[in-house]
Every structure is written in structure tokens, then in C-alpha cells.
Amino acid sequence: MNDLIVAKGLRKSFGSFEAVRGVDLTVPAGQVLGFLGPNGAGKSTTMRMLTGFLEPTEGTVTLSGISLADDPIAAKRTFGYLPEGAPAYGDMRVEEFLLFAARSRGYDDAEARRRVDAAIDRLHLGPYRKQLVETLSKGYKRRTGLAQAILHDPPILVLDEPTDGLDPNQKHEVRELIRRLGGERAIVLSTHILEEVEAVCTRAVIINEGRIVFDGTPGQLDAKASRDVTRNRLDHVFRMLTTSDVARRAGAAR
Amino acid sequence: MTATQRIASVFRREFTAYFSSPLAGIFLVIYLFMSGIFTFQLGGLYERGQADLRPFFQGQPWLNLFLVPALSMRLWAEDRRTGTIELLLTLPYSVWDLVLGKFLAAWAFACVALALTVPLWVTVGWLGSPDHGAILVGYLACALLSAGFLAVGAFLSAFTKNQVIAFVLCGVASFLLLVTGFPVVLDFVSGWLPRAAVEAISAMSAMTHFESMMRGVLDGRDVLYFGSITAAFLFLNGVVVEWKKAE
Known part of the structure; x- marks a missing residue:
């Protein structure tokens, strides 16, 4: 399999605050990965490390087989990046x-x-x-x-909240575009909108307090909700995985 | 894509940015107007009865004190405020491509402003027979002085998201760089500092180096001084960009 994004053991500290605490992520060509998590969970920080804006405190990033630390300019040529807020x-x-x-x-x-x-x-x-x-x-x-x-x-696309602040029509259009762009590319997109993951992503990763707490298909994510939940099932799972007491228990079980 | 091409593409963006707001026009008008005042009113070009540009050159350090910060303030502060710094640093550029491209764009603009004062040179050439070589060295001094100030300004602009703060910091820093060579300052410190230290302070002053070039003396040490100041602050600029980028 052609792994276009390979991130190993990513950690990032800002002073005494550890924003990302060991993230491993491998994204092959053809995958559209939905990156989810509450605000401040480390989504943007992780994407900023994937794109070389931030140097990881620990860990490595390889893009299209090129090490971001060794040859940043060559590695940066292989992706397109939409930073948060589309500056x-x-x-x-x-x-x-x-x-x-x-x-x-x-x-x-x-x-x-x-x-x-x-x-x-x-x-x-x-x-x-x-x-x-x-x-x-x-x-x-x-x-x-x-x-x-x-x-x-580019073979790799990293999109930080590409549909944030768009009206429903615009959201639909952007999702269509992402679907069309899929194919041979590796796409990582972060979002707050869970239907978006169902609509366009082939894989969902949830990050909470700097750690990955779920990694699977949108179908598997949905299956985590108990059967009696009929509406907003993904929201339910998301809350289950990321509200602090549940997350702490998950962390302790690790 | 070579480093030169990358720097050229940053340069192109930054240089045209000066013309996308009225700033460039205002800058040029004020600069030329003030240069005229320094030359004719304060310097008394006609009254002196000497065909040279001494009064014009004497005004340049003071003009640069206000006009260089106006050029350098936006270089990094603007990118940090709007978040475009994230875009720039994730495009296939190294931090040094950006540092040099931005600096050269600001310097090119300052040099265009300086070039627009050439009619003054033509005027004294027409009125008398000035030492053209000396005037050329004087112009070189002006260009080098603005390069040094711009490097300081670019460095300080990377510290803040606020252009006004960047402006003030650059103005103050440039002022300090100038006045350390003044007799007032040197007399003051010579009372309690050893002679060698006083000479070191004097040697660090942009004014000392500017004045000897302004008289038409082309000395490698003066050129080296401005070159070193520029290079040192551009290096620090890159360091600060890396350090402050995520804030």
C-alpha cells in the first residue's frame, strides 16, 4: 500500500502544556480521513505538524516518502494545505x-x-x-x-475545517469537491460536523486531550452507539469518547 | 526551483504589496518633500555656495528614522496578525527565503525613493561642478543606512502582531543606533567608561560610519559595518520568526 502520510510518535509541548501526546497516523493514497475532536484537543496542532508549520517536540513526519525534517521544501511540494480560518x-x-x-x-x-x-x-x-x-x-x-x-x-491534501462557517449549500459543494478530489490522494480534513465524516470520509480518527481515542471507519464509529440511540448517533459516540470523565477512564485503561 | 527563484517570488509579492495601499504614495511624497526641506531650507543649498549634496545627506539619517519603520512595520506583523504566516511557512519556502524576499522588497522600495532624489544631484551638477564620485558614495551610504535600519525593523516586526508597536520599536532602535555616535552621548559616557569602551560605542554607531561615507570617503570598514548590521539582524529575524510563529 502506498502510504502518503506517515506520522510517528508525534508530541508537541508549549511550555509545560502538552498539546499532542503521542499521535501515530498513517494515511494511504485513496483515503479521506476525517479528523475529529473537541476544541483544544490537538487537531490543529497535529495538522500543523503534518504540514511543517510546527516542529514536533518528538516524533517524525514523512510525506510521499520524504522526511519533513530532512528536506522540508521537497516535502512541502507534495501537499496542499488549507490552514484554519483560510488565511x-x-x-x-x-x-x-x-x-x-x-x-x-x-x-x-x-x-x-x-x-x-x-x-x-x-x-x-x-x-x-x-x-x-x-x-x-x-x-x-x-x-x-x-x-x-x-x-x-498535490497527492496529499490537509484541510483544517474546510466547511467551517459555510452555509448548507456551500458545505455541500465543498464536500462534493472533496469527494471528487479523493481517488488517488490522501486527504486529511478536520471538522466539527459529524455528518460530514459520514458523507465524505472513509476513515474517522477522534483525538482527545492530545491522544487518539478512536480510529476506524465511520461505520465502526456508528456501531459504537448503543442500539436504542436513534438520533444523532455519531454525536452520542463523540460525546462518549471525548467528555472528560469517560476519556479519563479510557486513558486509565490504556 | 532554486533559492533565488523562491526569494524572487516572495520579493514580487512583497514589493507589489507596497503599492496596494496608499502607503507607498504617501511615503514617497513625504520623503521627497522632507528631503527637499533638508536640502534647501535647513541645509541652505544655495546660500552655502558649494556644489555638493552635503545638506541632503545630513538629513537622511533623520528621515530614515521615520520612513524606514513605515516600510518595515508590516513585514511580519501583518502576516502574524492575519495568519498568512502559516500559509507562507507551509508553502515550499524556507524561513530564509521569506526573510530575504521581504527584506529585499522593502529595501528596493527605499532605493526607489532614494533614486527619485537624483534630480537634486542633477541640479547641483548644473549649478556647479560637484565631485560626482563623492556624491555617489553618499548615495551608497544612504542605501546602506536604510538597509541596516530595515533589517532592524524587520527583526522587530517579527515580535508583534501590531504594526504600530513594530513602527515605534523600529524608530526607537534606529534612533539609538544613530545617537550612540553623538558627542553628547560620548561625552556623557566618557566620564565613567574607559576610553576603549567609549571608542567601541562610537564604532557601533551608524552615524559615525554614515558621516564618513557622506563626506565621500569610501572605506571598506564602513561598508562592512552596515553589511554586518544588516546580516546580523536578518539572521535574528529568521530566528524570531521560527520562535514566535505559532503565537
């Missing part, structure tokens, strides 16, 4: 911003333009291409961030 340069037009991202990836002007046009088409940003990023609505800003992440057609 982008507000003073640039959508098109200019995407051209900057394309040039950053080493394309000459002609190829950069072609890639940007394709990404704009794919995310239906056409009518907004000349608009300043700071004047975009939340949904279009997020789409611009996604366009930036996919324009070089």
Missing part, C-alpha cells in the same frame, strides 16, 4: 493571490496562469476572480483557500 492576503485580488501561490510552487507565469484558471473553474470562483480577498464572504474566502491548496494537484 489569505486581503490586499490581493483572488486571481493575484492564487498566482502568488502558483509561483511559490515554482510554476513559470504561463503555467501558473493555466493552473490558476483551472482552480478558479473548479471552485466556481470565476465571477470573483478580480475581487479583493478582504471583500469576499466567508464562503468564497474559504474557496479561495481551497483553490490555493489544490492548484498544483
Whole structure:
């Protein structure tokens, strides 16, 4: 199997606070991994280590077979990343911003333009291409961030809350896009929305207090709920796995 | 993609960013206006009856004290405030590509501003026969001085998300870098510091080095001084970016 993301023993401390306490994660091509967890559980910190923004206190990350610590620039070429909140340069037009991202990836002007046009088409940003990023609505800003992440057609995609703050239609569109992007790629996306995991993910990982507390298919996650729970079954499992007293018991059993 | 190409692509983004707000225009107008005041009003270019640009060059350190922080304040503070620092550091760039690309963009802008004062040079050339070599060295001094200040400013900008704080810090630091060479300061410390220490303080001053170049004396040590200040602060800049990025 072609494992595109291999993270081993990731730990991250900020001062005396340990945000991530030993995360192992292997994501093969073709997998869409939904990364779940309460706020502050270590989702973003883990994704920031996967993408090289933060150096792990301990542990290693290998992307497409390239060690992030040994050759960060080569490793960074193999993924597209949508950071939390989809940061982008507000003073640039959508098109200019995407051209900057394309040039950053080493394309000459002609190829950069072609890639940007394709990404704009794919995310239906056409009518907004000349608009300043700071004047975009939340949904279009997020789409611009996604366009930036996919324009070089990377084998790995890391998306931190790609549908956060979008309206139901926009959410649907982004999920469709992620489904289409799946295929040969390894995709890690974090979310708070559990239906999203059912809708687009082939694997669900739940992190709580810096540790993985569940790793399986969305079906297996659903099966953890007792039969008498009929509505919001995933929410129920999620609460079961991540509310502190249950989690502490799980930690003690480890 | 080579390091040069990566730096060039950062440079391109940062340089055009100056023109996306009225800041660039305001900067240029104030700079040119103040340069004119220093040269003609305060310096008395005509009254002196000498064909040189001494009054213009004498004003430059003081102008840079306000205008360099205006250029450097946004370099990192803005990226830290908006979160684009996360984007930059996860694109295929090293921290040094970003440090150099940003610095060179700000310096290029400062050099464009400086180049727009060339009509002053043409004017004294037309009025008399100045020592063109000396003026060229003076211009080099101005460019090196702004490089040094910009490196300090970029370094300080990486500490904060607030551009106003970055502006003030850079202004204060540049001021200190200048005044350590002033007789007032040197006389003050010479009372209680050994002679060698006083000379060391004087040697650390940007003013001392700027003034000798401003007179048209091209000395390798002065160039080395500005080069070292720039390199040292750019290095520290990279260190601080790594240290502060996640906050």
C-alpha cells in the first residue's frame, strides 16, 4: 500500500502544556480521513505538524516518502494545505493571490496562469476572480483557500475545517469537491460536523486531550452507539469518547 | 526551483504589496518633500555656495528614522496578525527565503525613493561642478543606512502582531543606533567608561560610519559595518520568526 502520510510518535509541548501526546497516523493514497475532536484537543496542532508549520517536540513526519525534517521544501511540494480560518492576503485580488501561490510552487507565469484558471473553474470562483480577498464572504474566502491548496494537484491534501462557517449549500459543494478530489490522494480534513465524516470520509480518527481515542471507519464509529440511540448517533459516540470523565477512564485503561 | 527563484517570488509579492495601499504614495511624497526641506531650507543649498549634496545627506539619517519603520512595520506583523504566516511557512519556502524576499522588497522600495532624489544631484551638477564620485558614495551610504535600519525593523516586526508597536520599536532602535555616535552621548559616557569602551560605542554607531561615507570617503570598514548590521539582524529575524510563529 502506498502510504502518503506517515506520522510517528508525534508530541508537541508549549511550555509545560502538552498539546499532542503521542499521535501515530498513517494515511494511504485513496483515503479521506476525517479528523475529529473537541476544541483544544490537538487537531490543529497535529495538522500543523503534518504540514511543517510546527516542529514536533518528538516524533517524525514523512510525506510521499520524504522526511519533513530532512528536506522540508521537497516535502512541502507534495501537499496542499488549507490552514484554519483560510488565511489569505486581503490586499490581493483572488486571481493575484492564487498566482502568488502558483509561483511559490515554482510554476513559470504561463503555467501558473493555466493552473490558476483551472482552480478558479473548479471552485466556481470565476465571477470573483478580480475581487479583493478582504471583500469576499466567508464562503468564497474559504474557496479561495481551497483553490490555493489544490492548484498544483498535490497527492496529499490537509484541510483544517474546510466547511467551517459555510452555509448548507456551500458545505455541500465543498464536500462534493472533496469527494471528487479523493481517488488517488490522501486527504486529511478536520471538522466539527459529524455528518460530514459520514458523507465524505472513509476513515474517522477522534483525538482527545492530545491522544487518539478512536480510529476506524465511520461505520465502526456508528456501531459504537448503543442500539436504542436513534438520533444523532455519531454525536452520542463523540460525546462518549471525548467528555472528560469517560476519556479519563479510557486513558486509565490504556 | 532554486533559492533565488523562491526569494524572487516572495520579493514580487512583497514589493507589489507596497503599492496596494496608499502607503507607498504617501511615503514617497513625504520623503521627497522632507528631503527637499533638508536640502534647501535647513541645509541652505544655495546660500552655502558649494556644489555638493552635503545638506541632503545630513538629513537622511533623520528621515530614515521615520520612513524606514513605515516600510518595515508590516513585514511580519501583518502576516502574524492575519495568519498568512502559516500559509507562507507551509508553502515550499524556507524561513530564509521569506526573510530575504521581504527584506529585499522593502529595501528596493527605499532605493526607489532614494533614486527619485537624483534630480537634486542633477541640479547641483548644473549649478556647479560637484565631485560626482563623492556624491555617489553618499548615495551608497544612504542605501546602506536604510538597509541596516530595515533589517532592524524587520527583526522587530517579527515580535508583534501590531504594526504600530513594530513602527515605534523600529524608530526607537534606529534612533539609538544613530545617537550612540553623538558627542553628547560620548561625552556623557566618557566620564565613567574607559576610553576603549567609549571608542567601541562610537564604532557601533551608524552615524559615525554614515558621516564618513557622506563626506565621500569610501572605506571598506564602513561598508562592512552596515553589511554586518544588516546580516546580523536578518539572521535574528529568521530566528524570531521560527520562535514566535505559532503565537
